[in-house]
Amino acid sequence: MLKSIIAAAALSLAAGSALAQTKTEIVMQYPYPELFTETHKRIAEEFAKVHPEIKVTMRAPYESYEDATQKVLREAVTNQMPDVSFQGLNRIRVLVDKNIPAELGGYIAAEKDFDKQGFHQAMYDIGTAGGKVYALPFAISLPIVYVNLDLVKQAGGDVDNLPKSWDELIALAKKIKAIGNDTNGVTYAWDITGNWLWQAPVFARGGTMLNTDETKVAFDGPEGKFAINMIARLVNEGGMPNLDQPSMRAAFAAGKTGFHITSTSDLNKVTQMTGGKFALKTIPFPDVASPNGRLPAGGNVVLILAKDKAKRDAAWEAVKFWTGAKGAAIMAETTGYMPPNKVANDVYLKDFYVKNPNNYTAVGQLPLLTKWYAFPGDNGLKITDVIKDHLNSIVSGARAKEPEAVLADMTADVQKLLPKTTGTAR
Structure with a gap:
């Protein structure tokens, strides 16, 4: 019996070790730590609850949008880019022109009832370059x-x-x-x-x-x-x-x-x-x-830079969560930005703007929104x-x-x- 227990324990440890080894790690990097560190920390905690098979590691934040773009342009040459990068809305173009981010059209097309999760055409338009979607908006400002x-x-x-x-x-x-x-x-x-x-x-x-x-x-x-x-x-x-x-x-x-x-x-x-x-x-x-x-429209979008397919697939799950209803609501509650996700506004933040009218000023200007020119x-x-x-x-x-x-x-x-x-x- 003792031998059986020991054998079972060994099998259990082996299975646990194998499970740990199959966990996919993705590296993420974002700008403006004074605005976003707490935001990303809270979203990462929620993401871990629903995706324990994916480990998100945060790099030291970029100082600014310019710093973010310049670092990615340099890292693309040496193949040292993070798997997921948050960039200013007006910096999508320069990265796409260098063929750096992954196109997201295939991932979007594969999703079922994506619109019911709060994703809509205006979100895709913000991250579009040359008629293709390369980014999803995370935080919008005016x-x-x-x-x-x-x-x-x-x-x-x-x-x-x-x-x-x-x-x-x-x-x-x-x-x-x-x-x-x-x-x-x-x-x-x-x-x-x-x-x-x-x-x-x-x-x-x-x-x-x-x-x-x-x-x-x-x-x-x-x-x-x-x-x-x-x-x-x-x-x-x-x-x-x-x-x-x-x-x-x-x-x-x-x-x-x-x-x-x-x-x-x-x-x-x-x-x-x-x-x-x-x-x-x-x-x-x-x-x-x-x-x-x-x-x-100011703010930032999230792009997938990973080249490995497994990492790209894992990165897509993270991108969906960060820009989805839960992630967007956390972003709105911890910053002054507006969430581009409809469900975040209609469900999670239904009472938020009533209690925080100063936050609603920019929301009222949304019909005036246009692209930040690059x-x-x-x-x-x-x-x-x-x-x-x-x-x-x-x-x-x-x-x-x-x-x-x-x-x-x-x-x-x-x-x-x-x-x-x-x-x-x-």
Whole structure:
């Protein structure tokens, strides 16, 4: 009997060892740890409960979307990429052009009743390049305005009738600045990744970055002139200080700024940082005036980079879970982003927006959503830096009095970096 027990135990240990050996490990990497570390930790814990056969290992996070893309481009050469990578919405194009991510069409087609899990065409459209799906959206953001209602009251503003236009916002910001005590009237996260808040005011007026075949700069028209002058007015009239994004966020959370314009993705962090020191409200991005006015969708998507089939299959299970109803709901609850998954919004978050109206501001702008534009060609990332440098010349005060001259120089510099051959808009 003892021999039988020992033999059974040995068989059990052998079976357990074999099971452990068949467990598939996938490596995952994501950007912005200050926003997403807790989010991915919680989703990974839930994923492990339903997929114990898949081990998810997290790499040290990317610092930013630019860092994420540059690292993957380098790692693709040395075959050291993670199996799953979260990238900025505007970085899909450059990775697809290098044939790096896996196409997801076959996986999507094989799923039964995928729409009932909250997946829909608009989700696929965001991650499409050249007519094929390479990514699923994980976290979606839009630009909004954060308002310190206490400072609005002190400046004589009406908290029940907050600004809807840039003219109104700048006029009230000027009054808030006049309060003194190192108070800022307004801050605008102009240097946010991928020129996002340069594109926003241009798109809001119905403009585009390039012409239809992507051969010529188009942001030098009336829409771009409005946008560049608006940014200059924030400096010249609103008294906007020259701060980086963390400093802007900290100043607002400390109760020193009247209006802070940035991504809805900051909402959870800003709310925690304010600690109830003042009444916080969010309002829509101003002056989406044209019938064709849109706002660029920010946030990130998830791509499968694994080459091994077993790892790809396991990665697909992870991608489904992260972007599915449960994962999307956790993402919304732990950040300020919006979930693109319908079931997450309709079921898991049914009461969330009632209790958290500041989170709903961006949701109300969803009909305005358009793609975050990515410039074509090998100089796409360089163009982003060029635009940022020109905007910096205004915000720093060096050329704040000549915004249209800055726009002309920016136009010429970007034009030089565009591909010489005719492109196709994406």
